[in-house]
Amino acid sequence: MACVKDIDFDQTDDIIPSPVVALDFIFFNINSENFSDISPTNLIVTDTTSFDFLNEDFLVDNLIKADFYFKNTNSLPSQLITQYQFLDENNVLHYEITIPVNSGAISNPVITEYTEIIDEASIGNLVLSNKLVVNIIATSSLINLDGILNLESKTTYYLRLEE
Amino acid sequence: MFWVISLLSQNKEVLYGLEETPQGMILNPGSRISYDYHFGVPFISQIHFNGGSSGVTVYDIFQESSVDINTRISNKIFELKNTDFFTATQQLELLNFGWKNKKNYYFSGGIYQEFDFVLYFPKDLAILAWEGNANYIGKEFDLGEISASGDFLTVYHFGINKKLNKKITIGARVKLYSSILNFRSTSNSGTLLTRLSESGNNIYEHILSNLNMNVNTSGITSLSELDTSEQVIDKLVDNALFGGNLGLGVDLGATYEIDEKWTASASILDLGAIFHKKDIESYQVTGEYTLDGIELLFPPLQVGTPSTPYYDDLIDDIEDNFIVDTIYNSYTQMRPVKMYASIKYNFGKEIGGDEVCNCLKMGENQEYNQSVGFQYFSVFRPKGPQIAATLFYYYRLSDYFSLKTTYSADSYSYSNIGLGLVTTIKMVNFYIVADNLKWYSNLAKAKSVSLQFGLSIIIDKNE
Numbered sequence: 001m002a003c004v005k006d007i008d009f010d011q012t013d014d015i016i017p018s019p020v021v022a023l024d025f026i027f028f029n030i031n032s033e034n035f036s037d038i039s040p041t042n043l044i045v046t047d048t049t050s051f052d053f054l055n056e057d058f059l060v061d062n063l064i065k066a067d068f069y070f071k072n073t074n075s076l077p078s079q080l081i082t083q084y085q086f087l088d089e090n091n092v093l094h095y096e097i098t099i100p101v102n103s104g105a106i107s108n109p110v111i112t113e114y115t116e117i118i119d120e121a122s123i124g125n126l127v128l129s130n131k132l133v134v135n136i137i138a139t140s141s142l143i144n145l146d147g148i149l150n151l152e153s154k155t156t157y158y159l160r161l162e163e
Numbered sequence: 164m165f166w167v168i169s170l171l172s173q174n175k176e177v178l179y180g181l182e183e184t185p186q187g188m189i190l191n192p193g194s195r196i197s198y199d200y201h202f203g204v205p206f207i208s209q210i211h212f213n214g215g216s217s218g219v220t221v222y223d224i225f226q227e228s229s230v231d232i233n234t235r236i237s238n239k240i241f242e243l244k245n246t247d248f249f250t251a252t253q254q255l256e257l258l259n260f261g262w263k264n265k266k267n268y269y270f271s272g273g274i275y276q277e278f279d280f281v282l283y284f285p286k287d288l289a290i291l292a293w294e295g296n297a298n299y300i301g302k303e304f305d306l307g308e309i310s311a312s313g314d315f316l317t318v319y320h321f322g323i324n325k326k327l328n329k330k331i332t333i334g335a336r337v338k339l340y341s342s343i344l345n346f347r348s349t350s351n352s353g354t355l356l357t358r359l360s361e362s363g364n365n366i367y368e369h370i371l372s373n374l375n376m377n378v379n380t381s382g383i384t385s386l387s388e389l390d391t392s393e394q395v396i397d398k399l400v401d402n403a404l405f406g407g408n409l410g411l412g413v414d415l416g417a418t419y420e421i422d423e424k425w426t427a428s429a430s431i432l433d434l435g436a437i438f439h440k441k442d443i444e445s446y447q448v449t450g451e452y453t454l455d456g457i458e459l460l461f462p463p464l465q466v467g468t469p470s471t472p473y474y475d476d477l478i479d480d481i482e483d484n485f486i487v488d489t490i491y492n493s494y495t496q497m498r499p500v501k502m503y504a505s506i507k508y509n510f511g512k513e514i515g516g517d518e519v520c521n522c523l524k525m526g527e528n529q530e531y532n533q534s535v536g537f538q539y540f541s542v543f544r545p546k547g548p549q550i551a552a553t554l555f556y557y558y559r560l561s562d563y564f565s566l567k568t569t570y571s572a573d574s575y576s577y578s579n580i581g582l583g584l585v586t587t588i589k590m591v592n593f594y595i596v597a598d599n600l601k602w603y604s605n606l607a608k609a610k611s612v613s614l615q616f617g618l619s620i621i622i623d624k625n626e
Contacts, residue, residue, distance in 0.1 A: 006222065006227050011225055018294075022367065023456075027458050027459075030461060048471075136461075
């Protein structure tokens with residue numbers, strides 16, 4: 001008689017696809033005019049974008065870890081602080097990354113790399129947010145300084161697709 | 164026109180050439196017919212199931228093992244090829260009859276219902292879904308590997324068979340196809356690539372190139388508008404009874420008795436097409452896009468001014484670059500053409516008699532109770548023909564009982580052993596055929612399983 005042996009279909013519950021997705025995050029180029037266009041003594045520029053997919057059910061249910069990698073290339077002769085604030089629609093802050101960026105020169109742009117690893121302990125905070133505020137803070141006036149702060153960034157999302 | 168599309172019926176290597184059963188004639192309309200009438204017992208004259216996967220077994224994945232099931236799945240994804248496939252086929256004969264007229268033409272007709280499904284393994288998409296893209300920077304994932312089709316139809320057929328002379332028997336059959344449901348997604352293209360940025364904007368570029376995805380459906384849209392299961396069944400029955408999309412095809416076949424020891428035969432089946440004109444809906448997505456993240460511009464906004472909708476603009480931009488169409492054009496679906504060819508050597512005990520005397524046949528029409536031979540089978544499928552080669556041994560133990568055993572090499576395995584039994588007691592003709600016998604002690608290890616059986620009444624006026 002036909003039969004089926006040595007098979008355990010209960011293992012179906014153990015099947016967990018665990019894709020790791022690499023995705024570009026944000027990029028920008030900032031110079032001293034971005035600061036001085038607001039006022040000659042301004043020390044902070046800000047921009048905001050929504051990131052609606054961060055708190056969609058798929059990520060809320062399946063994201064177990066995320067690495068944010070930032071590559072700052074600075075030719076401004078000034079130290080800067082970049083700040084990434086993850087907020088919800090009520091502007092409640094759930095996660096924040098602060099990166100000091102080294103000063104450089106037009107002839108010698110300086111690269112500051114930074115990786116923020118958001119592990120299982122704090123990933124729950126990230127997926128409460130759907131908005132990103134980026135602050136770039138100068139420690140002293142940039143007026144009439146030549147140079148650019150360039151940012152490239154990516155995120156690696158670690159998913160665990162349980163039922 | 165597309166050369167379709169599904170693998171439909173699988174190889175019936177055991178049943179081919181079994182002339183004792185009327186089902187042998189379905190596979191070769193030019194087979195030799197030794198009876199004067201036949202009637203299939205409605206609904207049980209032919210029942211056929213086949214399920215298969217060319218590259219993976221249930222056991223491969225679900226075996227009891229200390230190795231984690233996810234590791235086994237990973238290994239299998241990389242082992243399988245994009246030409247590997249999963250299939251399911253089912254046939255149910257509703258009616259089958261035939262009779263010989265005074266001029267020795269044998270007429271036959273019938274109705275059967277058929278379901279066929281094939282899905283090719285979209286390897287790149289499976290890797291992407293299982294592992295993601297992070298470890299595959301620079302690899303182009305081929306989205307064109309997506310290829311699947313399904314068919315649910317009724318076939319009405321009528322054929323004629325004639326023994327032209329002592330050596331040659333020929334036959335032809337006309338088929339009218341009444342499609343109940345059809346879908347196919349077989350001409351897709353596109354690649355997805357994540358690479359280190361060449362534009363220098365950001366770390367990566369995610370490039371979706373030349374995307375062109377298509378799905379054709381017929382007989383499905385109207386079902387979704389129905390409310391009750393009774394209405395759905397009524398609609399399916401209506402489609403089965405010529406209410407849906409129709410097609411036309413032919414089967415041709417011949418048997419050539421080279422001499423009393425050697426016999427050759429061949430047939431070509433389902434040479435035809437279905438013309439989908441009613442209740443059709445097709446979907447197409449085309450476009451291309453390169454994503455490199457969101458660029459922030461830091462405009463000098465005053466307090467209270469809304470921020471730039473970068474994210475919504477990005478989503479809109481992506482949507483604008485892809486055209487999603489719903490198309491109502493008719494389409495033609497070629498039936499999967501199947502071919503059989505066989506040569507066999509007859510030997511053993513001399514058997515047979517004719518209307519003149521109940522003695523042994525003489526000369527070229529002498530029959531023997533055993534034969535060995537070789538069979539070829541092919542079926543056209545979306546990614547090329549599937550071919551099978553079979554060696555067989557036939558043994559007619561008595562007037563009541565015959566058996567045929569086969570050894571086949573095909574896409575599923577190189578060692579498929581099949582067995583068929585035919586009994587004819589009085590007028591009652593029964594056959595049962597199964598293949599992949601070596602796995603019957605544990606079906607989970609079989610890549611394909613096929614079973615057919617049926618019951619007919621056959622009448623030979625000489626008996």
